[in-house]
Amino acid sequence: MAKLTKLALAGEGGQGVQSVAGIIVEAANDEGREALYIPNFGVEQRGGVSVAYCQISDEKIGSPKFIYADLVIALSDRAVRRTKQYVNKDTVFIYDSSIEDIEKDLPTNAKKVLSIPALETAKKELTPRVFNVIIMGAAIAATGVIDMDGAKKALEKRLGYKFEQDPKLRELNFKALERGAELVKSML
């Protein structure tokens, strides 16, 4: 994929947005692609919407921030409202179906708006703790910035030490990746 892909991931602090962003860009970097990632940050230590800006390309990347994203993933109502500004006609906008009463706040100018039951899937099929890994699966399926193998390798690199202690975690996380990708593929 030669073109530049811009992703904005947003959620409440603690939902794992920055972790997912970090793993995706590291995976892209490990594959020899150009990657740039910057978190948003304000003065508060906790609270506030957490936003991760990721860019992946085959050429050197320009400014760290962008006006419009190719993919926006919002995991809370505040995150939806916060990330609307990054949406234009080429943007795929994904939000978690567990967010209540959000219809009137969704963007109306996106290429596609998808609601995926990531949290529900995590709770019902896996464990709530891999919610953000499902989101990671969704992100890579929606953009193709890295393939499933690359994603699994990157997860292994980050969490390998935990997987060593409990190999079931590896299965769980890999399954979460795959489920996230499936959720998106069935809709796109």
Next chain:
Amino acid sequence: MTAPKMPKSWRAETKPHKFCPGCGHGLILKALGEAIDELGIQDRIVFGCDIGCSLLSWDFFNVDSVQTHHGRTTPVMTGIKRARPDRICIAYMGDGGGYAIGAQHLVNAASRNEKITVILANNSNYGMTGGQMAPTTLPGMKTETSPYGRDPEATGFPTQGPEMVAAITRENAYVARGSVANVRQLKNYLKKALQNQIDGNGFSFVEALSGCPTNWSTNAKDTWNFIEKTMTQYFKVGEVKTPAPKEEKSNG
């Protein structure tokens, strides 16, 4: 859901506040709010806050408030008090703002017996910037800039703020160290500190031992233990200096 009972001097519109869950600031500011209510001085207060987590209190109260620069709250409040002695000036800061960058201002305000009240939240680290070492970091305590534990041989022992202020002030000053582990006692110290200013007596200073579970990486139980049991090994809670009783008290 009904809102929890709040001091009258608190500004309800800015609640819930922005401090981390488990932060000591909320408790100190509650004690302060109640002190202000009980003394009936809400209309006379000018509240100054520093940089660091204390800055999040800039819109906390229904009192006129000024967020200043790091360590400069003491001189700004001094400036106001000198020009408008009828105001009750409170300088609110953390251990960095008071004992590091603001130390010279604290020392000089105390030395000149400025009739202001300095309230300092001591949580042994620089919270807002991510948990670096502070003057009051404990020996052996790991922080972002003492990753192997604070070595007192290299960087000294935790600053004894109230003791230092007590040493350089004379009989008109009120100096105490309270703790969020005993909010009633803390409120009592704050009231006395403010009364010292109301009476036009002199400098008043209260340090409050406070918690920072975010940067200490402690759960609720460990946070409390740290404040109650560990910090008190280095910081003695109690009144360090109380002014001699005056026969005639005038409103300062």
Next chain:
Amino acid sequence: MEKPITGEKRVFMTGNEVVAWAALAADVDIMYGYPITPQNEIMHYWTRLAPKHGRGFLQTEDEISAGFTTCGGVLSGKRAFTATSGPGNILMQESMTMAEMMRIPTVLVVQQRGGPSTATVIYSQQEVTMTCYGGNGEGLRIVYSTGTHQELFDYTIKSFNIAWKYRFPTFVLGDGYQAKMRESLHIYDPAEKGIKMVETTPFVGLAGTPGVDREPAHLRNTYNTEEELYAVVSDLVAAYEKIAPEIVEYQTFETEDAEVLILAHGIVTRAAQAAVKTLRAQGIKAGHFRPVTLRPFPTQELREVAAKAKKLLVVESAQGQFQKLVKDALYGLSVPMESYFKPGQGITSEELADQIKGGK
């Protein structure tokens, strides 16, 4: 002791981490610092890595002290540096001005944040005036404005050599984006690239008994008469102007036949370069001149390039601080100049391209 970096390798890290590694690789002896966002992580990495390589660290009581302790470290003959941002940079001006007067080769890394006052902890290019001309001096400083992590690494190492060779306080001017973002670069042992670290010499504490074995070092920055001062400052200025041509650095992108010339520095150069590409693909003759050193400013070089353009567009994340340097350099040139100011905000190539297309 083992070298912190052997050979060369590709890494993926934040700008703050890059600075710490560069300082290690440059054989820096000691860092003095004080917490202020967004540069804290330079200290976080340094305090973890430095002890493993026998280097020192002191967290001071504030930035005034961090700057003066750095002067002290340098006066003692050691490679010393400090880092700051925003309000901390303000406090550094006193010590850096002393360094200007006394020719103390300090290195200060600045990660710009919003201003004025506390503003934001995030990003800006609003410390240009202060870093180039702060304090009560004449701006006899060397300032590198970096835009990529590779440059942050290269120029942090270089700044120690330039400082010690030419004896003027040297600054690496980054920003909060560079500090916090992660991108790839190659870190290396300078020796691998034929870079030999310039020797340091102590100003004080030399061997022998002063007055007996050698003259004592009597260093001052105070003078009694106007005439005395004039002579001192004239000498400083002459020394600075003499070495300026050796230090000046700049880059040009498609400026040969450029009709619209974008002037930008630091991280904004990335947006400018990308905008030039986009515009050229659409048949617009855009070009970009980038000063790498803001001090000494590439005045001659910019004048030559700017004279050929039909229009200049000055772009910065500040309200004209960079433009003042540009105007100072271009005095007398009649090429029309426009500005695109976004104080404290990032600038994208899309908006620059739109700005230029809209203007045509």
